[in-house]
Amino acid sequence: MALSWLLLILLAFAVIGYFAGRSRALASAGGDARDLHSLPSYYGYNVALTALVPALGILVVWLLAQPMIVNSTVAGMIPDHAIPEGADRGLIMSEVRRVSNGLAGAVATGALSEAQAGNADADIAELTQTLKDSGQVLTQEITKPILVAAQKYRSMTSTGTIAMQVIVVIVALFGAAFAYIRTHKEFRARNVVEQGVLALLLLAASIAILTTVGIVLSMFFETLNFFQLHSWKDFFFGSTWAPNFRGGSELSILPLLWGTLYISVIALLVAVPIGLFAAIYLSEYASGATRSIAKPLLEILAGIPTIVYGLFALLTVGPALVSMFGEGGALGVGWMASSNAVLTAGLVMGIMLIPFVSSLSDDIINAVPQSMRDGSLGLGATHSETVRQVVLPAALPGIVGAILLAASRAIGETMIVVMAAGAIAKFSGNPFEAMTTITTRIVSQLTGDTDFASPETLVAFALGLTLFIITLGLNIFALYIVRKYREQYE
């Protein structure tokens, strides 16, 4: 029985329960809805929700927990000597899952009978052949322990699934019956339903916490694994990034951090002056008509997906820069060898950040009270003097906050640097050279064939966690500054 059928059955229970509860309530009041405590539909909702919600909750928890329990039980069954040199338990387990899927597939197509698939003493060569003939994907030689583990895995999974289905249906039935029996004209159905709905709303709101916890945990444990395989001193204080999938890699974050910060600084050098002046002009000088045209147009830049900027950097800005600064270029300086460079990525990222800086600063400048401007103008200051000596100092903390937010954006930006920054990790001050960033390395370590037991793959989680902490710190600091500043004038 597929999951969708189970869900349909639960839904059917809920619908039937709704009508049953509603009519029972009406019947208990002798058909006169005015004698009921709540509106008739609330009695229906009560039955439907009591049937549906606990059952769905159990279903979700079961679906999450079952793979974990089955995995750890089966993994414990595999004897240490069955694990070949250079592999680990995780790798064997994925093979076990593959074999178990293969057995299930072979049974489904009829190539194997249920008894044959469960036979622990089956001839392994013959079984492998049968599985291959029926089109199942196998990568390694099946060994005896793997076969036994796979059979155990399969039987546990199928028992678990059947148990889950039975329990979920029983819980739904019990819930419906319980609520149905309680349905009476004196029963305060509305209050109960509203309590339930409130709990669901709270649950939805808690998903934000769950996501954060998920992000932190998913990276934290892999990072711990990484630090068991690789020294943390090299990661934080080493000087070389040289992953080598045959082992002996040097994996230091410092060159990557340098590339990230360098590109971000160039991006901010582009975005901050342009964005800030645009914001000043729009909020202090521009007429209503200019503002209503220029502001949305600038904000289009913020709505363009980063893949577009990446392609723009890779295919347009990069070659254009090479034709200016490259060998035989317009300036004849020959500084730039390839279109992948810090400058390319930084310039394009700067363009992307212009609307980000400008609309945040615009809000902040607008929040400076008009009386301060009036005071300054009344003393005879020109408009620009007012802006420079009164408005900007007053708005400065907020603007710094905006710049920090833009910086965190720049540090976490992925597509532009993946496409235009290059792949060479080094400390260099030359903006015409290719450099690499944290995000670029995360992408390259985690795409393609990955082996989650090697430090070269796991380092991506350590990089991700560092990136998360850096951007989180910047954001919290920036929001704190902005909030504090807002209170000042409220």
Place this chain on the structure above:
Amino acid sequence: MTDISQTPAAAPAAKPKKGSLFEQDARTKKRNAAESRFKMYGIAAIGIGLLMLIVLVTNIVTAGTGAFQQTFLELNVELKEDKLDKKGNRNIEDIKKVSTFGYAPLIASAIETEVQELGIQTDLSPKEMGKILSKAAQAELRNYVIANPDEIGKTVSFRFLVNSRVDGYMKGRVTRESIANDKSITVAQLDFVDQLRDAGVLYKAFNPDFIFGSDASDQRPEAAGIGVSMLGSLFMMFVVLALALPIGVAASIYLEEFAPQNRLTDIIEVNISNLAAVPSIVFGILGLAVFINYMHLPTSAPLVGGLVLTLMTLPTIIISTRASLKAVPPSIRDAALGVGASKMQAVFHHVLPLAAPGILTGTIIGLAQALGETAPLLLIGMVGFIASNPPDGLVAGFLSPNSAMPAQIYEWSKRADPAFYERAWGGIIILLIFLVTMNTIAVILRRRFERRW
């Protein structure tokens, strides 16, 4: 008072009055110059911003429109019965046994006939002539024959794709100079192309396969299309809509209408504002670790992509939904409570419907953001995968490997043949058309239904 009135009396004798409204002194001039300079900086900044926008848009349009046109060669192909259906009984299984390789002689002879009929003089061998066609030409013809077995034995006029170099030549991307080191095409072949073009059998035409077709391997850029990855994006958006909208609205209702002032509420609020600023790649790592490594959901599946994008879009939707709930005036709630509604009833029967347009607008904007997002998709394996077959059925649409529009564009940008770059830009045009449409709908909704209280 006395001081003020006395000072002017003493002054006239000491100095003649210098400043006047009609004649500015040096300091005023300097200050006014600084003023207009400052203003110019502002105008220049906005100018640079808008210029960048114009450069970007023109660049996209000029580089991408080419992808919607493709060069075709029209040939009259005789579908010889003795080659395609030896038994002559039009049995579809027998026809399918003829491999694409078996169609090559038919095309070769069709070119030869065409050349003779048009009276084109060329030194090229028939094999070299055939090389101007796409490597997909034989498969195209085979698919046509399998779809229309009744045409066997007849001579049909068929439009073949030409290869990407010839297509580039017709679009001006490839020139006689640029192919000096190119092994896949010679100057003689380009001369031959010129002759065919003058005869009117080789021409550029609108290419619907780019929009609706599937991706092709990196040998055949001329046959690549974005249609299948568009379906992948569509399925992802279904997932995002089905999860992010209800969860986002429920969370906002709780936070805006019911949440007590306590520690838990604070934690939730801080989490939401932080999640909105977490780099998107981090959500990709989360997806890889939780959905793929832990839950063993299928790699490259739109379901996983949708789940990751849901988590990413939730903060956006929550923030905009809360803003529109806040915009509904308290008098509405008070009135509902006053006639005896419970708090829950007041919210669900009165506040929520009034906030619906705002919620919808926020949701559409969140979806548009999710549609263009690429970085998390790289990590869950939606790149490096050739989306060559459309999913068969709804379940496969969610669970079988697919690509998504931005991932497909990234994939094309990585391939070696520059013909793919044109397709990447073309893909961006399609992506931007979707985004512009969604944002326009959002703006129209806001204008149409926005109420000022």
